[in-house]
Amino acid sequence: MTLVRLAVVSCSILMGCVLASGPCFAAEDLVLKLYQESGTQMAMRQLPAGFNAYLAQQADVPPVVTRAFQTAIHETLDSNRTDSTFLARLGPALNEPTTKAALAFLKSKTGRTVTEAERFASTPEGAIAMQKFLSDAPPEIDPARADLLRVLDTATRSSEIATYQALAIAHGILLAFDEARPDGERLGSDAIWAEVKKGEAQVMFNTRQETLLYFQYTYRAVTKDELREYLEFAISEHGEEYHRVFLRVYALALADIIQPFAKVVARELMASSER
DSSP states (O other): OGGGGHHHHHHOOOOSGGGOSSSBOOOHHHHHHHHHHTTHHHHHTTHHHHHHHHHHTSSSOOHHHHHHHHHHHHHHOOHHHHHHHHHHHHHHHOBHHHHHHHHHHHHSHHHHHHHHHHHHHHSHHHHHHHHHHHHTOOOOOOHHHHHHHHHHHHHHTHHHHHHHHHHHHHHHHHHHHHHTSOTTSOOOHHHHHHHHHTTHHHHHHHHHHHHHHHHHHHTTTSOHHHHHHHHHHHTSHHHHHHHHHHHHHHHHHHHHHHHHHHHHHHHHHHHHHTO
16 A cells, blocks of 8 residues: 555655464465555565665765665665565564455455555656656645545554655665774664664654655545545554554564665675775
């Protein structure tokens, strides 16, 4: 569902059995189906674009740094690795009723309408169309519809996830440089994360504004009734559980990915300094 938007917004975004309302449920076929049909697989596969976008925003990046990051992206962010990392976290975290309820919504008419709209928005063609939509000054949105979209954002934790992704990418890049420092001079992952987190409130504020514009564009052909049906699922018992689990799984999966990413960047930077 709105996880599809992660790379789009954060480039312009579980733990386990304790989250489940019943026994852990890790039927691989259903979990894989949910991972694919929810758009999460597409979002995870856009992580390289997130790192590239962050790097592109920095001024005067030396070629050696760019090469180090490209090597790390190639070695640690390939689709097989990101898929297996997320699924390893997701399987034990979802219970059977929540998994089936989420799949049932995704297979419904409204669920298909929502995910298709999100999938198009995340394609290169959709991204270009959205940029044009935003640069052309979006048409005024009905206040009631805007309120509905804001509530939907909160219910689906969309801005929370995108904010976490933005912070995690910044953390990963800073950690990579820290890993390349000599022993005794490193700040460490926890200290860097604490520093990055200081900007969380501002990132969240900006992300919520971006999310509203993104929703306005993405769901422009989705009716109010369909949005309300989507919201009804999101605030239902299983819908809340689904989005809560996916937020926490995403956080853990990103942490699993960022550590090896940072180590590869550090390895490449240190190797280049020795040449």
